[in-house]
Amino acid sequence: MSYFSSHFATLGHEFWGLLVGGIANGFIYAMVAIGYTMVYGVLRLINFAHSEVFMTGAFASFFLLKFLVGNSTPNAFESVVYLIAAVVIGGVVGALVALLLERVAYRPLRRRNAPKLAYLISAIGASYFLYNFVGKEFGRINLSIDAPYTNNTVFTIFGATVQTYYIVIFFVGVTMLVALDRLVATSKLGRGIRAVAQDAETASLMGVNIDRTIALTFMLGGFLGGVAGFLYSIPVGAVYGMGFTPALKAFSAAVLGGIGNLRGAVLGGLILGVVESLSVAFVSGAYIDVVAFGVLVLVLLVRPTGILGERLGRSA
Amino acid sequence: MLDVSSAVVRYGAIEALHGISFEVRQGEVVTLLGANGAGKSTTLRMLSGLHAPTSGTITFEGQDVTKVKAHMFSSMGISHVPEGRRIFPQMTVQENLEMGAFGRKDNYDDDMEKMFVLFPILKERRKQLGGNLSGGEQQMLAISRAMMSHPRLLLLDEPSMGLAPMIIDQIFHIIGEIRDAGTTVLVVEQNAAQALRLADRGYVMENGAIAFSDDAAKLLHDPRVRAVYLGESVD
Numbered sequence: 001m002s003y004f005s006s007h008f009a010t011l012g013h014e015f016w017g018l019l020v021g022g023i024a025n026g027f028i029y030a031m032v033a034i035g036y037t038m039v040y041g042v043l044r045l046i047n048f049a050h051s052e053v054f055m056t057g058a059f060a061s062f063f064l065l066k067f068l069v070g071n072s073t074p075n076a077f078e079s080v081v082y083l084i085a086a087v088v089i090g091g092v093v094g095a096l097v098a099l100l101l102e103r104v105a106y107r108p109l110r111r112r113n114a115p116k117l118a119y120l121i122s123a124i125g126a127s128y129f130l131y132n133f134v135g136k137e138f139g140r141i142n143l144s145i146d147a148p149y150t151n152n153t154v155f156t157i158f159g160a161t162v163q164t165y166y167i168v169i170f171f172v173g174v175t176m177l178v179a180l181d182r183l184v185a186t187s188k189l190g191r192g193i194r195a196v197a198q199d200a201e202t203a204s205l206m207g208v209n210i211d212r213t214i215a216l217t218f219m220l221g222g223f224l225g226g227v228a229g230f231l232y233s234i235p236v237g238a239v240y241g242m243g244f245t246p247a248l249k250a251f252s253a254a255v256l257g258g259i260g261n262l263r264g265a266v267l268g269g270l271i272l273g274v275v276e277s278l279s280v281a282f283v284s285g286a287y288i289d290v291v292a293f294g295v296l297v298l299v300l301l302v303r304p305t306g307i308l309g310e311r312l313g314r315s316a
Numbered sequence: 317m318l319d320v321s322s323a324v325v326r327y328g329a330i331e332a333l334h335g336i337s338f339e340v341r342q343g344e345v346v347t348l349l350g351a352n353g354a355g356k357s358t359t360l361r362m363l364s365g366l367h368a369p370t371s372g373t374i375t376f377e378g379q380d381v382t383k384v385k386a387h388m389f390s391s392m393g394i395s396h397v398p399e400g401r402r403i404f405p406q407m408t409v410q411e412n413l414e415m416g417a418f419g420r421k422d423n424y425d426d427d428m429e430k431m432f433v434l435f436p437i438l439k440e441r442r443k444q445l446g447g448n449l450s451g452g453e454q455q456m457l458a459i460s461r462a463m464m465s466h467p468r469l470l471l472l473d474e475p476s477m478g479l480a481p482m483i484i485d486q487i488f489h490i491i492g493e494i495r496d497a498g499t500t501v502l503v504v505e506q507n508a509a510q511a512l513r514l515a516d517r518g519y520v521m522e523n524g525a526i527a528f529s530d531d532a533a534k535l536l537h538d539p540r541v542r543a544v545y546l547g548e549s550v551d
Contacts, residue, residue: 191411198405204386204387205364205389206418208415
């Protein structure tokens with residue numbers, strides 16, 4: 001049997017399971033990618049400290065669940081309530097950390113019309129500070145999340161088992177992404193964000209408070225990023241350096257989908273998650289990142305602006 | 317209604333306006349004339365908070381607005397149609413009009429209908445993206461968008477720029493109607509003849525200062541204006 005046919009055989013066996021896992025990871029990447037792409041839309045800058053929003057969201061949920069669940073086994077009702085509480089606290093803390101970053105690391109630079117490079121240095125500094133601060137305060141060890149539910153197999157599809165964890169990710173991910181899409185497309189706040197992304201000065205002539213809109217954009221992206229951090233940490237735990245790799249991949253997903261485009265970020269996240277997951281069967285688990293970034297490079301060679309390469313303003 | 321007194325605007329080390337003073341009275345159409353770079357657009361940008369003056373004062377309806385931020389002006393009653401129209405290209409015509417009413421909390425459906433009566437073409441195009449309109453349609457949309465906030469003072473920056481003569485006539489006709497409906501207008505124009513025929517008074521700017529001013533009818537026959545801005549030779 002040749003190399004490829006043997007691997008296709010493996011793929012056939014595991015395909016559905018890997019696909020389910022890939023889509024779940026894809027939703028997490030998508031939720032983080034949204035934060036990069038929205039901030040890019042209004043400020044034309046990459047918030048490289050977004051990885052720490054992801055991490056602090058996970059820690060907030062960790063502490064809440066430790067308090068709520070502890071060693072108990074929640075019943076079905078408690079499971080749902082605790083899960084919602086953990087999602088909300090992860091999101092709220094993520095939003096607050098993002099707001100803090102905007103105020104401390106970026107706004108002073110905007111006031112002084114600093115060059116783009118200064119924002120990058122500021123982001124790296126803020127990122128280092130946040131993750132070392134969390135490492136020092138809460139220990140540089142991996143903290144297991146007290147999951148508010150038992151991870152059973154809910155159903156099987158083509159032989160692939162779908163566990164509770166995946167159901168949680170799909171449900172939370174779809175809810176958040178659809179809500180955000182509608183918010184940006186139809187609400188007054190969303191119109192303000194799109195106006196600033198298309199022409200900030202003219203938006204201010206219409207009565208849009210640019211500073212406030214930028215802060216809200218950071219908070220929306222931060223909310224989704226914090227929730228994503230929590231979802232990511234459920235099976236693997238929370239640790240101070242957990243944000244780096246997934247956030248880098250989410251940033252790549254945002255570029256893959258077309259930076260500045262909301263739906264592009266979602267599409268890029270899902271593609272990256274699925275490709276990465278399937279590469280385990282195609283090549284080997286050891287090459288998972290190589291394949292993911294290889295796809296990114298190939299897509300960008302063909303379409304430098306990304307798959308949906310347009311601006312946030314278009315995402316109506 | 318609007319009083320500007322010794323206003324200085326700087327861009328970094330360069331002084332763009334050297335202490336200009338002028339006024340706009342309730343119900344007037346006032347025009348600012350001048351060559352490229354004379355400081356007309358800078359004056360309008362200063363009036364809507366995009367460039368705060370470094371010294372001098374601006375008073376609007378008796379209130380000091382010298383340090384008021386740009387996003388506050390539309391709800392205070394000053395609306396600015398910027399140079400080059402600056403339509404939001406990825407928003408529909410209707411969304412652009414909604415942006416004009418951004419500061420309003422009351423229902424503005426009636427006002428949108430009024431704009432559609434004033435410019436029927438906008439009604440036909442209401443679902444189209446602003447970026448796909450022609451220059452004339454974009455100017456109509458820019459004016460309608462500015463009117464959505466019910467301004468008492470409308471600032472217009474080069475409304476005739478890049479438009480065909482027939483469209484320019486139409487735009488100026490509408491500006492007259494806006495004035496007749498009770499909105500005071502300050503218009504910056506390179507098309508001096510057209511602006512002076514509509515205006516009550518005019519100020520002529522040169523090198524960041526106001527060179528002279530008079531009633532529009534007199535400026536229209538002033539040899540200095542005729543020579544420089546109406547392209548006629550002095551006898």
